[in-house]
Amino acid sequence: AVFGRRFNSCGYMYIEDKSGGIHQPEIDYDYGVKEADQLIKNGGTFHFYDDQTDNYVQKNYHLLVNHTFTPQWRLNAGLHYTTGDGYYQEYKIGRKLVEYGMKPYEVSGENVTKSDLVRKKAMDNWFGGGIFSVSYTNDRLNASLGGGLNRYDGDHFGKVLWVKNYLGQLNPDNDYYRNNATKNDGNIYLKANYELGGGVSAYADLQYRHITYKMHGRNDKWNDDTNALQTLHIEDKFDFFNPKAGLFWQINTNNRLYGSFSVAHKEPTRNNYTDGKLTEHPKAERLFDYELGYTFANSWLNLGANLYYMDYKNQLVLTGEKNEIGEAVAANVPDSYRMGIELMAGLKLNCGFQWDINATFSRNRVENFSETLYEWEDPTTEAWKIDRGNTPISFSPDFILNNRFSYTYRGFEAALQSQYVSKQYMTNAKRDDQILDAYFVSNLNLAYTFKLPRMKSVIVGCTIYNLFNETYENNGFAGSGYSLNDAGEKERYSYATYAAQAGTNVLGHISLSF
Missing domain, CATH: 2.40.170.20 (TonB-dependent receptor, beta-barrel domain)
Known part of the structure; x- marks a missing residue:
C-alpha cells in the first residue's frame, strides 16, 4: 500500500535519490519498505530492469479418428503431440555467486561473494501419446472401454547473462543448473451405465493407472549440507486403482435423486518434488x-x-x-x-x-x-x-x-x-x-x-x-x-x-x- 496498489516489484534494481546516490532497500521486508518509502518521499526514483520478461511458446498437433461400425458400436481414437519452450529473464539483487557456479573475487582488498545479476531460467519440453475408446449402446446399457498412453520429457536449465562488476570470466551460454524429467502415464478404464427400471439407473467406472516418474540432474536449489546445488535423483512409480459407482433415480419428469462414491489418486507434480524441503519426499x-x-x-x-x-x-x-x-x-x-x-x-x-x-x-x-x-x-x-x-x-x-x-x-x-x-x-x-x-x-x-x-x-x-x-x-x-x-x-x-x-x-x- 505504501507504493500504491499498482506497484509491481518484478525487475526492481535500485532507488536513485535526488542527488544521484544508489540505494537497494530490501522491499520484500517491512524495514526495506520503510526505507524505500522515505527515499521516494525525499525525491527518489525507482529503477527497473527493462528486459524482465516471461515467454512461452507451445505448438499442438492432433490426429483424431471417429468411426461408427454399427448403431451400437463406435470407435474414437487420437494421437497428440505438443512441444513447448520458454524462459524467465530476471534481475536479482545480492545473489550468492557460488550458487550460480561463479567464484568470489576481490575488489580493493574486499572479498565479494554476492552481486546483482541477470539470470535466465528456461525449459524445453514435449508431451505426446495416444488415447482410444470403444463404446457400446443399446436400449438399457451404455458402456465403453478405453485408455491412453502418454509420455512427457522436459529439460529445465538456467544461465547467467550478466553480473554487476564481475571480474571473472562469464560465459552466458553455460548452464549453472540443468535437469531432465520424464513421465510415462498409462491408463485403462471400463465404465458403464445401466437402466435398472423404474427410473433407476446405476453406473460404475473402473480405472487403472500406472505412472513412472524420473528426474535427474542439478536443481536450482542450494543444499547447505553438501555446499552445492541440490542433486535430483528421483525414480518413482505409482499404481492407482480408481473405482467409481453411483445410483440415479429419475423420480418423475421434474425430480431427480443421485448418490455416488469414488476413489481417486493423484501423483505429485514436478514442482512438488523440486520446491519442497530437501528432507521431505512428496x-x-x-x-x-x-x-x-x-x-x-x-x-x-x-x-x-x-x-x-x-x-x-x-x-x-x-x-x-x-x-x-x-x-x-x-x-x-x-x-x-x-x-x-x-x-x-x-x-x-x-x-x-x-x-x-x-x-x-x-x-x-x-x-x-x-x-x-x-x-x-x-x-x-x-x-x-x-x-x-x-x-x-x-x-x-x-x-x-x-x-x-x-x-x-x-x-x-x-x-x-x-x-x-x-x-x-x-x-x-x-x-x-x-x-x-x-x-x-x-x-x-x-x-x-x-x-x-x-x-x-x-x-x-x-x-x-x-x-x-x-x-x-x-x-x-x-x-x-x-x-x-x-x-x-x-x-x-x-x-x-x-x-x-x-x-x-x-x-x-x-x-x-x-
Whole structure:
C-alpha cells in the first residue's frame, strides 16, 4: 500500500535519490519498505530492469479418428503431440555467486561473494501419446472401454547473462543448473451405465493407472549440507486403482435423486518434488469422495442441492509460500477433509430475464496439524514444532456465492455477474495475521449480436470488470519462522504479502463467426 496498489516489484534494481546516490532497500521486508518509502518521499526514483520478461511458446498437433461400425458400436481414437519452450529473464539483487557456479573475487582488498545479476531460467519440453475408446449402446446399457498412453520429457536449465562488476570470466551460454524429467502415464478404464427400471439407473467406472516418474540432474536449489546445488535423483512409480459407482433415480419428469462414491489418486507434480524441503519426499494423494444430491427442473425453474464429504490421505495443500519464480508451494498433510453443501437455483422467464445463483457452504480442515518453524526460515536450523490441532486448509473459504442476472432482447444482452468469497487463511496454521479478507466483486457484460453478408454472426461488446471499484486481494503468500532473543528463547515471527487486484477496468471485444 505504501507504493500504491499498482506497484509491481518484478525487475526492481535500485532507488536513485535526488542527488544521484544508489540505494537497494530490501522491499520484500517491512524495514526495506520503510526505507524505500522515505527515499521516494525525499525525491527518489525507482529503477527497473527493462528486459524482465516471461515467454512461452507451445505448438499442438492432433490426429483424431471417429468411426461408427454399427448403431451400437463406435470407435474414437487420437494421437497428440505438443512441444513447448520458454524462459524467465530476471534481475536479482545480492545473489550468492557460488550458487550460480561463479567464484568470489576481490575488489580493493574486499572479498565479494554476492552481486546483482541477470539470470535466465528456461525449459524445453514435449508431451505426446495416444488415447482410444470403444463404446457400446443399446436400449438399457451404455458402456465403453478405453485408455491412453502418454509420455512427457522436459529439460529445465538456467544461465547467467550478466553480473554487476564481475571480474571473472562469464560465459552466458553455460548452464549453472540443468535437469531432465520424464513421465510415462498409462491408463485403462471400463465404465458403464445401466437402466435398472423404474427410473433407476446405476453406473460404475473402473480405472487403472500406472505412472513412472524420473528426474535427474542439478536443481536450482542450494543444499547447505553438501555446499552445492541440490542433486535430483528421483525414480518413482505409482499404481492407482480408481473405482467409481453411483445410483440415479429419475423420480418423475421434474425430480431427480443421485448418490455416488469414488476413489481417486493423484501423483505429485514436478514442482512438488523440486520446491519442497530437501528432507521431505512428496507422496501421492488419495481421496474417498461421497456425494448425495437432488435436482428439480421444469421449463422456467431449476433447483439443486449436493452434499459432499471428501476424505483425504496425504493431500497436497498450499503452504502459503512461493518458490523462486512466484509459484505456490504445496506439501502433504497426513489427514484432511473437505465437506459441505452446494446449492443452486435458476430462473428463466419468457421476457428475456434470467437469474442464476449458486452457493457453497463448506468446512475444510487439516486434522492434527503440526506446524514446523525454523530459525529465520533456514531448514538446516533446529526445528520448532507447534501442534495446532484441527485447522482450516489454506486458501479454502468456508462460503462462496456466485450470482448472475442477465437480460436479452433481440440481439442485445446485458449480464451482471457477482461473486462473494469469505475470508481465507493463507497458511495452515490458522493465524489471524495471515488472512485474505472476504470480498465481493461484480462484472458487467454488454454485447450486441448482428449479421453481415457471408458471416454467421458478429458480436460486439465490452465487459466492465470490478464494476463498483472494490478494493480487494484474492491471493498472496505468507510464512513464519523464529528468532532467538537475548535470553536464547525462541520468538515467532510472521509475514504476509498480498496480490492487490485491479479496480474498475474495461475490456472491449469482437467475435466473428463464419
